[in-house]
Amino acid sequence: MKTIIIGAGLAGLAAAYRLTEDDIIIIEKDPEPGGMVSSYSLDGNHIEQYYHHIFAGDRALISLIYELGLAGKLEWLRGSTGYYINGQIYPMNTPFEILKALPFIDVIKLARLVLKAKTVKDTTPFDDITAKKWIIETAGQSVYNNFFEPLLDSKFGENKEKVSAAWLLGRVRIRSNRGTKGEKLGYMRGGFHELIEAMANSVRKNGGIIRQGNVSRIKISSGSVTGVVADGEHIDCDRVISTVAPDTLKKITCSEVTGHGTDINYQGTACALFGLAGQVMDGVYWLNIKENVPFGAVIEHTNFIPPSDYGEHLMYVTSYFQNPESVLWKSGDEKVIELYLEGLEKLFPGFGNKVRWWRLRRDIDTAPVYEVGYGKKILPYQTKIKGLYLAGMFSDANYPERSMNGSVVAGFRCAGAIKNTGF
Ligand SMILES: Cc1cc2nc3c(=O)[nH]c(=O)nc-3n(C[C@H](O)[C@H](O)[C@H](O)COP(=O)(O)OP(=O)(O)OC[C@H]3O[C@@H](n4cnc5c(N)ncnc54)[C@H](O)[C@@H]3O)c2cc1C
Structure with a gap:
C-alpha cells in the first residue's frame, strides 16, 4: 500500500513509525521534520522553537523514548514556577x-x-x-x-x-502533581530534536521517505483517495493520512468531502526566544503574568536546563493570539519583538541590555480552542472517504488538552485504525 502522510510533526511521524509494512512518503511543508516540536540549531546545540517539556503521565511518549533507545537523555527536573502580580514575582511551587x-x-x-x-x-x-x-x-x-x-x-x-x-x-x-517540593518536568537533554531525529531515522530505515512539499490538494475520485498534489506535482497513492489543522484540511479537500472539522477554532502563537548575556529571574523557570504586557508567559529555559549546555542564557517570551487580525500575526518580526521588549523592560528593567540575539516563531494554528461543546467536534481517525485518515491535535487523544503525548497516541491510533480496516 502506498501511503502519503501530510505533515512530519509527531502525529505524522508516529503513524509512519508504526506503519512499517507500507510504502510511506511523508510530505512536510517545512524544511525539517518536527512540526510544533521543531528546533533551532545554535552552534550545533538544539533548542525547541516553542518551549517543551513532558509530564509524568505522558506514558506513550515516555515508552516511545525508551523504545528508541533515548532513555538516557530523559531527565526529570524541577521547573520552578512563579506568578507576577502587582510588580512582584511570587514563587508558586x-x-x-x-x-x-x-x-x-x-x-x-x-x-x-x-x-x-x-x-x-x-x-x-x-x-x-x-x-x-x-x-x-x-x-x-x-x-x-x-x-x-x-x-x-x-x-x-x-x-x-x-x-x-x-x-x-x-x-x-x-x-497539580506537585507534592510539597514542587513539580518535576521531563526534558530530553540535547532537546526534543533527538526524539524527532530518531523517529525520522527509524521511518527512513524502514524504507519511508520524508520530503519537503506543500500539499495543496488531496485528490479524491468516486469517494476514494487517489493521490495528492504537492508543489504542483501529482503523486498517486492508495491512502492519505492528514495531520494538518482542520482549516487547512478544508482547503485541500473542499470540506464537503470530509464533512468534518470545518468548525474547530484554532489559536496561534507568537513565541520569541532571546539569547541573553545573563540570568533574568532568580531561579524561576516559568512565569505567569498578571500585568498589562503583550505576552502571557516568560519561560527562562536556562533556569531549567543549565546555561552551560548552550554557553549562554535562553528565555522564551510567548503569547497566544486568537485571530489573524492580531498585531502579533499581522506585524513584521521586528515589530513583535519591539512590543515584547517594551513589556519586558516593564517587568525587568534593563532587560534590553542583556539581549544578544532573538528568534521568533509564529504559527496561526498551534492549538484548538477547547470551547464548550468541543468534545462533539473531535475528528475521527477514519473518514467516510475511502483511504482518507486523520490524526493530530484535533484527535481524541489530544482532548481535553493537546500535547506531544497526545499526538504520538493519535498517530499510533490512526495506524491501528488502518491496520484494523486493512485499507
Ligand atoms: C508554544 C507551544 C508550546 C507547547 N508546549 C508543549 C509542552 O510543553 N508539552 C507538550 O507535550 N506539548 C506542547 N505543545 C504541543 C505539541 O507541540 C503539539 O501538540 C504536537 O507537537 C502537535 O503535533 P502534530 O503532529 O499533531 O501537529 P504539528 O506539529 O502541527 O504537525 C503538523 C505538520 O503538518 C505540516 N503541514 C501543515 N500544512 C501542510 C501542507 N499543506 N503540506 C505539507 N505539510 C503541512 C506542518 O508544517 C507540521 O509540521 C506545545 C505547542 C506549542 C505551540
Missing part, C-alpha cells in the same frame, strides 16, 4: 508559597477545587459547562479573579470565557 501570593481563604478554596478536579474520572459531562462557571461555583469569584482569570486570559485571550470546564479539569490534573 509549593502550597506554602501559594499561601504567600493569595489571600488565605482563596488558598483553601483553591486547594478544594484541585482536590475536586482530581476526583473527576470522566470529563465528558464538563464539556458543556464553561470553565469560568465551574470555577466560580466551586471556589468563588475571588479565586477566579485572582488566580484563574489571568491564566485563562494568557492562554485563550478573548476566548477565555468560552473554554470548557473539561479542558480546565484536564489541565488541573496534569499540573
Whole structure:
C-alpha cells in the first residue's frame, strides 16, 4: 500500500513509525521534520522553537523514548514556577508559597477545587459547562479573579470565557502533581530534536521517505483517495493520512468531502526566544503574568536546563493570539519583538541590555480552542472517504488538552485504525 502522510510533526511521524509494512512518503511543508516540536540549531546545540517539556503521565511518549533507545537523555527536573502580580514575582511551587501570593481563604478554596478536579474520572459531562462557571461555583469569584482569570486570559485571550470546564479539569490534573517540593518536568537533554531525529531515522530505515512539499490538494475520485498534489506535482497513492489543522484540511479537500472539522477554532502563537548575556529571574523557570504586557508567559529555559549546555542564557517570551487580525500575526518580526521588549523592560528593567540575539516563531494554528461543546467536534481517525485518515491535535487523544503525548497516541491510533480496516 502506498501511503502519503501530510505533515512530519509527531502525529505524522508516529503513524509512519508504526506503519512499517507500507510504502510511506511523508510530505512536510517545512524544511525539517518536527512540526510544533521543531528546533533551532545554535552552534550545533538544539533548542525547541516553542518551549517543551513532558509530564509524568505522558506514558506513550515516555515508552516511545525508551523504545528508541533515548532513555538516557530523559531527565526529570524541577521547573520552578512563579506568578507576577502587582510588580512582584511570587514563587508558586509549593502550597506554602501559594499561601504567600493569595489571600488565605482563596488558598483553601483553591486547594478544594484541585482536590475536586482530581476526583473527576470522566470529563465528558464538563464539556458543556464553561470553565469560568465551574470555577466560580466551586471556589468563588475571588479565586477566579485572582488566580484563574489571568491564566485563562494568557492562554485563550478573548476566548477565555468560552473554554470548557473539561479542558480546565484536564489541565488541573496534569499540573497539580506537585507534592510539597514542587513539580518535576521531563526534558530530553540535547532537546526534543533527538526524539524527532530518531523517529525520522527509524521511518527512513524502514524504507519511508520524508520530503519537503506543500500539499495543496488531496485528490479524491468516486469517494476514494487517489493521490495528492504537492508543489504542483501529482503523486498517486492508495491512502492519505492528514495531520494538518482542520482549516487547512478544508482547503485541500473542499470540506464537503470530509464533512468534518470545518468548525474547530484554532489559536496561534507568537513565541520569541532571546539569547541573553545573563540570568533574568532568580531561579524561576516559568512565569505567569498578571500585568498589562503583550505576552502571557516568560519561560527562562536556562533556569531549567543549565546555561552551560548552550554557553549562554535562553528565555522564551510567548503569547497566544486568537485571530489573524492580531498585531502579533499581522506585524513584521521586528515589530513583535519591539512590543515584547517594551513589556519586558516593564517587568525587568534593563532587560534590553542583556539581549544578544532573538528568534521568533509564529504559527496561526498551534492549538484548538477547547470551547464548550468541543468534545462533539473531535475528528475521527477514519473518514467516510475511502483511504482518507486523520490524526493530530484535533484527535481524541489530544482532548481535553493537546500535547506531544497526545499526538504520538493519535498517530499510533490512526495506524491501528488502518491496520484494523486493512485499507
Ligand atoms: C508554544 C507551544 C508550546 C507547547 N508546549 C508543549 C509542552 O510543553 N508539552 C507538550 O507535550 N506539548 C506542547 N505543545 C504541543 C505539541 O507541540 C503539539 O501538540 C504536537 O507537537 C502537535 O503535533 P502534530 O503532529 O499533531 O501537529 P504539528 O506539529 O502541527 O504537525 C503538523 C505538520 O503538518 C505540516 N503541514 C501543515 N500544512 C501542510 C501542507 N499543506 N503540506 C505539507 N505539510 C503541512 C506542518 O508544517 C507540521 O509540521 C506545545 C505547542 C506549542 C505551540
